[in-house]
Amino acid sequence: MSNKTKVIIYYGPLSWFDQCIGKKEKEGLLEAVFAREERLRQLRVVVPDQDDADKSEPKQNRPKRLVAESGDYASLQEHAITNFPGLIQALDPKELHLHNPPEHVHEHLKRIFADTFKVVSYDYPSVTRGTLTQFRDDFAHHLIGQENVKESLLAALYPLTRGTRSKPVVIMFYGPSGVGKTETAQFINGLLGGALMRKQFSMFHNEKFASYLFGGGHSEPSFAHDLLDRESGVVLIDEFDKAASVFHSAFYQFFDGGVFQDKNYRVDVGRSLVICTSNYGSEREIRDSLGDALYSRFDALIQFEPLTQKEVTAVIDRLVDSRFGALEADERQVIDAKQVKETLYPLTAHSANVRKLGKVTDELISTLLVRALLSQDATQPTS
Ligand SMILES: Nc1ncnc2c1ncn2[C@@H]1O[C@H](COP(=O)(O)OP(=O)(O)O)[C@@H](O)[C@H]1O
């Protein structure tokens, strides 16, 4: 009799899962499932009258290591997900390695393969005292102005440095557009490492948003599944104020203890940092718009001030200098950084325009480069 399948479930980013699996011989679960379906189909064609066709499934070599990645479950039929242990018993691999599976698959396998079942979770980067020091020292290199943000944020992050903490710190950044909210979230995430998980809530229409938050078919995109796949210790929910109020309750449990559960997936983000951004103007407005239940679940509300004209000018200087740094040497010779800056200053009388500054700067630089190129061609007749 063969040994029972060893089941190992992994929760974490794909790159980490790939490392865990390594280069040892493996076979994709999907390929194994499709091959089996093909065999069963052929069997029916060959022996159409045999009513116990399933029992006479031809013996295959026992797969050594079957592996499924987070994105693979979407390609399985709903019935394969519903009776996952049955599928695994039929394939009978020696080892089964599953990455970020649906909750139902986890629970079901745990019951059936109780004595071999194992879960491995990725250690997400978390805020340490060192992170706080770095944050304080580097803040001004990344953000212009916003001194109050620096102080309030340091205080808000502190609880994350306690090893005993098991739930997230949830912060709301609020203030006008283009004043550094997203930039600040990116800066903190950069200190921790891993590609930032950033979701823009304005990108969803209501119908899609409901299935994104509450779960739909197991192959549809979902917030819980995205959280499972994330690499970063920071979760950024941009434009939180654009989510309709019917969706607010989806966040109660998440903000309280870090657990987000939808119809298919469950995730516990633990000691992470969750940042929501919004364009609210005051705490009062946040409380009125979100309601007490949600408002009171934020650990901190941090206000971003509009930038002064001088600060906007400084943002432009930095931006243009960094774009120039990325140009080729010959390109840098034909255009003038000072001229680019001076063209941009008057465009930003309102800080709302700072938002589009990157794009406008790129366009302006390209226009100047093309112009320089064409006028060179005009003076140098081709031979
Ligand atoms: N205070 C600031 N310091 C430095 N750069 C800033 C600041 N505010 C905005 N920027 C720059 O302007 C652009 C838009 O900023 P962003 O952080 O996305 O604004 P928002 O507050 O709308 O999230 C980014 O390229 C960012 O680098």
Ligand SMILES: [Mg+2]
């Ligand atoms: Mg933003």
